[in-house]
Amino acid sequence: MKRPVCGLLARWLPLAVAALCFSQSAEAHVQKGEAIGFLTGLRHPVSGLDHVLAMVSVGLWGAQLGAPAVWVLPVAFPMVMALGGMMGLMGIPLPGTEYGIAASMILLGAVVFFELKPPLWVAGSLVAFFAIFHGHAHGTELPPGQNGLLYSMGFVCATGLLHGVGILIGLVHRWTWGQMFLRLAGAFTASMGVFFVWKAFA
Amino acid sequence: MYDGLLHFLLSPEDIVPVVALALLAGLRGPEYGRRALFLLPVSWFVGCFLGTMFQWATSWPVAAISFLIFGGLVAANAQLSLRAMTVLAGLLGLVHGWMNGAGVPWSFSLVGAYAGLVAGVFVVVALVSAFVIRLRPPWTRIAVRVAGSWIVATGLLLLGWSARRG
Numbered sequence: 008m009k010r011p012v013c014g015l016l017a018r019w020l021p022l023a024v025a026a027l028c029f030s031q032s033a034e035a036h037v038q039k040g041e042a043i044g045f046l047t048g049l050r051h052p053v054s055g056l057d058h059v060l061a062m063v064s065v066g067l068w069g070a071q072l073g074a075p076a077v078w079v080l081p082v083a084f085p086m087v088m089a090l091g092g093m094m095g096l097m098g099i100p101l102p103g104t105e106y107g108i109a110a111s112m113i114l115l116g117a118v119v120f121f122e123l124k125p126p127l128w129v130a131g132s133l134v135a136f137f138a139i140f141h142g143h144a145h146g147t148e149l150p151p152g153q154n155g156l157l158y159s160m161g162f163v164c165a166t167g168l169l170h171g172v173g174i175l176i177g178l179v180h181r182w183t184w185g186q187m188f189l190r191l192a193g194a195f196t197a198s199m200g201v202f203f204v205w206k207a208f209a
Numbered sequence: 210m211y212d213g214l215l216h217f218l219l220s221p222e223d224i225v226p227v228v229a230l231a232l233l234a235g236l237r238g239p240e241y242g243r244r245a246l247f248l249l250p251v252s253w254f255v256g257c258f259l260g261t262m263f264q265w266a267t268s269w270p271v272a273a274i275s276f277l278i279f280g281g282l283v284a285a286n287a288q289l290s291l292r293a294m295t296v297l298a299g300l301l302g303l304v305h306g307w308m309n310g311a312g313v314p315w316s317f318s319l320v321g322a323y324a325g326l327v328a329g330v331f332v333v334v335a336l337v338s339a340f341v342i343r344l345r346p347p348w349t350r351i352a353v354r355v356a357g358s359w360i361v362a363t364g365l366l367l368l369g370w371s372a373r374r375g
Contacts, residue, residue, distance in 0.1 A: 078351050078354075078355060081355065082284065082354070082355055082358040085358060085359060085362040086284075086358050086361055086362050086365070088362070089361070089362035089363070089364075089365035089366050090365055092365070092366050092369060093365045093366060093368055093369030093372075094369070095369070096366070096369030096370055096372065096373045097369055097372045097373060098373070146366075146369060155366070155367060155370030155371075156221050156222055156272065156363070156367055156370075157221060158366075159362075159363045159366035159367055159370070160221065160225075160363050162366065163359045163362040163363050163366070164359065166362075167355065167359050
């Protein structure tokens with residue numbers, strides 16, 4: 008027969024509280040900037056509409072293409088983006104970053120709109136090429152004085168989750184209205200890309 | 210003991226490579242999981258004492274390199290032999306344990322702290338590898354590989370941070 012949970016609690020809770028009262032504090036260290044580093048990194052990719060639309064588009068395109076692209080593209084993008092971020096952090100210049108980001112929106116929006124289905128290596132190379140620009144922009148914008156590791160973890164998680172959002176939205180591709188909806192989303196992303204190109208020139 | 214345990218749990222540069230190794234072991238199967246589970250804490254314990262004894266730490270970005278190696282192996286779903294897994298687990302434990310121990314002056318209380326640290330390693334490897342071993346649907350194993358790619362991406366950025374700091 009099972010002992011009632013309330014009875015167990017009544018017996019052991021005072022003992023646990025007493026043990027906690029007599030325990031010493033542990034002296035683990037928290038490194039500089041850890042408290043806000045992860046959250047700042049998590050917020051950074053979602054702070055710009057250009058980055059958000061491009062990353063969600065990668066997920067949408069992956070969902071349109073199906074397996075294995077649905078997971079290859081979202082794996083390729085964060086890894087190559089981090090490579091671009093590393094270049095930015097190391098001070099290696101990349102000309103035309105803003106134009107590259109805007110062009111990524113136009114092209115990724117266009118491929119989603121036209122539902123293009125190139126070979127996997129072409130799709131992967133296109134996504135990876137533009138990921139360099141996004142990563143470089145983030146790398147040069149990373150704020151000093153925060154814990155680099157936690158910032159990077161938050162930054163990568165946010166990027167991956169944005170792709171995940173794109174894939175989840177892309178699940179509507181199985182329905183006819185969903186295919187139309189995705190194409191409209193691609194058109195919106197491409198038109199926003201045109202706006203960002205104009206903004207970069209202005 | 211709690212100092213060591215909390216040190217490990219609050220140090221992402223240590224816990225993430227351990228999680229990556231556990232993911233890798235979990236992907237490969239129960240035998241690999243058991244090998245990692247018992248070898249990694251032992252090598253970590255030895256590394257801690259060696260670090261304390263020699264009091265020397267490398268200036269290399271050890272965490273970034275570990276992220277790249279172990280995250281890359283998970284992302285690639287590397288078909289490692291059991292011997293290779295043994296070597297990797299031993300190296301990870303020795304290097305990170307050494308970095309934990311270096312710079313800490315010797316005292317008898319360190320034994321308890323290192324025991325707590327190693328207990329943390331044991332628990333994390335046990336939980337993560339057991340969780341991955343039980344995963345059956347194909348998409349869940351892909352999700353594990355995606356997690357590996359995120360670890361690689363974090364390692365690349367960390368390498369950039371290290372280079373910027375000089």
